[in-house]
Amino acid sequence: MDTLRVVITGIGVVAPGGIGTKAFWELLTSGKTATRAISLFDATGFRSRVAAECDFDPAKEGLTPQEIRRMDRAAQFAVVCTRDALADSGLTPAELPAHRTGVSIGSAVGCTMGLEEEYVVLSDGGRKWLVDSTYGVPHLYGYMVPSTLAVEAAWACGAEGPVALISTGCTSGLDAVGHGAQLIHEGSADVVIAGATDAPISPITSACFDAIRATTPRNEDPEHASRPFDRDRKGFVLGEGSAVFVLEELGRAKARGAHIYAEITGFATRSNAFHMTGLKPDGREMAEAIRVAMDKARIRPEDIDYINAHGSGTKQNDRHETAAFKASLGHRAYEVPVSSIKSMVGHSLGAIGSIEIAASVLSIERGVVPPTANLDTPDPECDLDYVPHTAREHRVRTALTVGSGFGGFQTAMLLSSLDVRDAA
Structure with a gap:
């Protein structure tokens, strides 16, 4: 450990x-x-x-x-x-x-x-x-x-x-x-x-x-x-x-008295060994990355307050990670706010994962969840709380941010306010 x-x-x-x-x-x-x-x-x-x-x-x-x-x-x-x-x-x-x-x-x-x-x-x-x-x-x-x-x-x-x-x-x-x-x-x-x-x-x-x-x-x-x-x-x-x-x-x-934004409490990667650009609809490999990251962080699904989704805006990705959240978090997936900042800043390929970490850290610090812009008519297969249009005040002590990449790469990271692990 x-x-x-x-x-x-x-x-x-x-x-x-x-x-x-x-x-x-x-x-x-x-x-x-x-x-x-x-x-x-x-x-x-x-x-x-x-x-x-x-x-x-x-x-x-x-x-x-x-x-x-x-x-x-x-x-x-x-x-x-x-x-x-x-x-x-x-x-x-x-x-x-x-x-x-x-x-x-x-x-x-x-x-x-x-x-x-x-x-x-x-x-x-x-x-x-x-x-x-x-x-x-x-x-x-x-x-x-x-x-x-x-x-x-x-x-x-x-x-x-x-x-x-x-x-x-x-x-x-x-x-x-x-x-x-x-x-x-x-x-x-x-x-x-x-x-x-x-x-x-x-x-x-x-x-x-x-x-x-x-x-x-x-x-x-x-x-x-x-x-x-x-x-x-x-x-x-x-x-x-x-x-x-x-x-x-x-x-x-x-x-040195530094200002601490957040702690990196959990991190895990997996591969689907399936297809260069395709994704399996069950989201199994992303779900496994999330579960391993939670184990490392000693965090339960109930402790996650916000999910910064990969949310690329392709049908296969959106449905894949929706399934992954349900598989890894159970009923909590329906309770925690989820959003995609790619709706506002686009998909900058390799850079976006770090940009999304920044958004997640600021959500913890400011107590606000960014919205998913342009979410006018939700896909019936994507039935979670995707925070449409408007930012939401919400206490975030632990944020989950995930990524999905060509080649089958799947990554999950957990970021927490400093008191979360101390209180565990």
């Missing part, structure tokens, strides 16, 4: 609708959406032409011209979030124990935008099969190696401990934070910078999701295109963004 306890003492967020936790939380609790027509590239001719984009100016966020030239957009997000999380925690890089500070960053698609932009140049717009490497920027190799995202975060905070890039599809953001917590549990680090980033709104990503019809074709009404758990949903809205956290061992955080 783990004896070291891991807490979150700093949060940095870059999300559609605003930069920073204040703007992020204001959007979520307003019930408004940040989805709009794609502006990052010309989406004419694509099946899905809507996305949740970040209004992000790297120079205004403190990045130097050299950093902007070197980094892919996803790396820029991660570095800004790392700096913000450290500032929020009250720490500076100079105060971190370098050899005892780790980094764990998640990403599903790495430096997609940088790679695509460079391929267009090298191949003369795709006309040349054999590309001319002399036209490539010096940082092209870094774009091809996803671990550079974690390296940039490590450089930003001076971390010289274990550094890793976690890529498990759409559960990457949860798994990276879970891995970071494990580094502290096992004694490999005292502080871990953990989170995820993705900037996938590009022609290649959009074309891939168009091909499997996973993204919504509701182009005429972008604000209402993301509709998790709604009968009339037609797929998810692609998003982008990042969230990064400062994780610390509880005793260390208390000793």
Whole structure:
């Protein structure tokens, strides 16, 4: 049994609708959406032409011209979030124990935008099969190696401990934070910078999701295109963004008088070993991840006050996780509020799990549950309390957040206010 306890003492967020936790939380609790027509590239001719984009100016966020030239957009997000999380925690890089500070960053698609932009140049717009490497920027190799995202975060905070890039599809953001917590549990680090980033709104990503019809074709009404758990949903809205956290061992955080947002009390992952993109309707593997996370946290279904759902807005996912909640929580599944913030900030692939952790932590701190926007006509097979349209004041001592990813990945994490385990 783990004896070291891991807490979150700093949060940095870059999300559609605003930069920073204040703007992020204001959007979520307003019930408004940040989805709009794609502006990052010309989406004419694509099946899905809507996305949740970040209004992000790297120079205004403190990045130097050299950093902007070197980094892919996803790396820029991660570095800004790392700096913000450290500032929020009250720490500076100079105060971190370098050899005892780790980094764990998640990403599903790495430096997609940088790679695509460079391929267009090298191949003369795709006309040349054999590309001319002399036209490539010096940082092209870094774009091809996803671990550079974690390296940039490590450089930003001076971390010289274990550094890793976690890529498990759409559960990457949860798994990276879970891995970071494990580094502290096992004694490999005292502080871990953990989170995820993705900037996938590009022609290649959009074309891939168009091909499997996973993204919504509701182009005429972008604000209402993301509709998790709604009968009339037609797929998810692609998003982008990042969230990064400062994780610390509880005793260390208390000793320095840190503000503690929440404790990571349980974490588990499972795989369905079934299909690259398909899900079994019974949700068995997600239910098992939830049960194992509850066992680790020593938490019963009755102790869960809020569920931050994966809620992508595809029929198979919404029904799959609804079944998983019922299988793992029993009657409690019908009593606890559930919501999907993807209805407002889209699905940023590997980053969304960390962004949803941020939403869950803020729910604990503020006593408010974000709504599921655009839930006008619930799917009869999704019959839980999905908090439609309007945020709800609700005491949250323990939040469950889950993720589901291509390849069959299923992840569950439990976050609790500090007094929950002390009272157990």
